Amino acid sequence: MNGIVILLVGALLCFYGIRSLHLAVLATGFGLGWLVADLFDASVSALFLFALVGAVTAWVVTSLVFKFSAYFIGGLAGAMAGARVADVVQPGDNDWALSAIVVLAVTVTAAFLADKYRARALLWLTSIGGASMILNGVGRTVGFLDFFRSPTTAWQQVLATTAWIALSVAGWAVQRRLFAEKLGIETTNRDWRAGHVNSQR
Template structure:
């Protein structure tokens, strides 16, 4: 059992279930997730991936604060980057092309950022849920590599199918929880 995955799992679950509750929380956890999920498939050590993830979280938060007018686009782009990184990890074997990974993540980030800016909290909740679920599954895979390692790097088609189904199922539950939070906030007299 690798204990380093527990922290990644915790950050992923926070993003998955509570990301829409606070833009600051969504930005910081998405930045962490993006840094981790980009560093991990490129063969970074746990410490290096953690430092990159923390740096990405801080950079994401500072940038979001500085770019308040486009915060929804930026938060959506960060979550989109996380989604793109997870998709890339599911579709590409470990040690794939760095250039292809960066292009895939940037394209995903841009598309989701535009969608969040246009459609607001409903799409933001979905992006946070997908990003957080992806990070949580990567944390589980790192914590229990003998049993769940395929959640990070599926090697055969059935592993890819199971990892994708698990990702979408956890994201669906996270999205439902976040939709309830948004609905409760809208109904609140505050």
């Protein structure tokens, strides 16, 4: 059951995250709390507690610093991606120090990218973060796919990383198609067509 919850929240973020600022904030906060707690094999109740605290905290902080919301959401999504990277590169038991360094580095990088490129960066970050949550949920729900959550051997790392990349690209493609106008893609294409027609007159 707990795997299905994180899978659904991940799917929402991966394929629909750019649609609503509030949705992105709550989903990334929830996912970050969950994935960070999961790095250290927390109990199910602790996972839900961390996830809920993460969602509420993210929403409150973003409401207080709305001017920097893109920066903050980018940082949250980056932290989720960092938690996933930390889990993939550390087979077996995770080291607190190395995990913290990886998560912090990806968080800061993602925050600056989101602040600089706004919707385009958030499109990628929500897709990547949502994909990591989906894989965590699949690993918890389907017994023989547990390595998607925490790969331990080389082939599992390769397969889990490939699945993560494929899901991220799929999420990016779906969101880009669904929310082209929000991303300014439709306007750009329309303007190009209009300019092309005018140039032929």
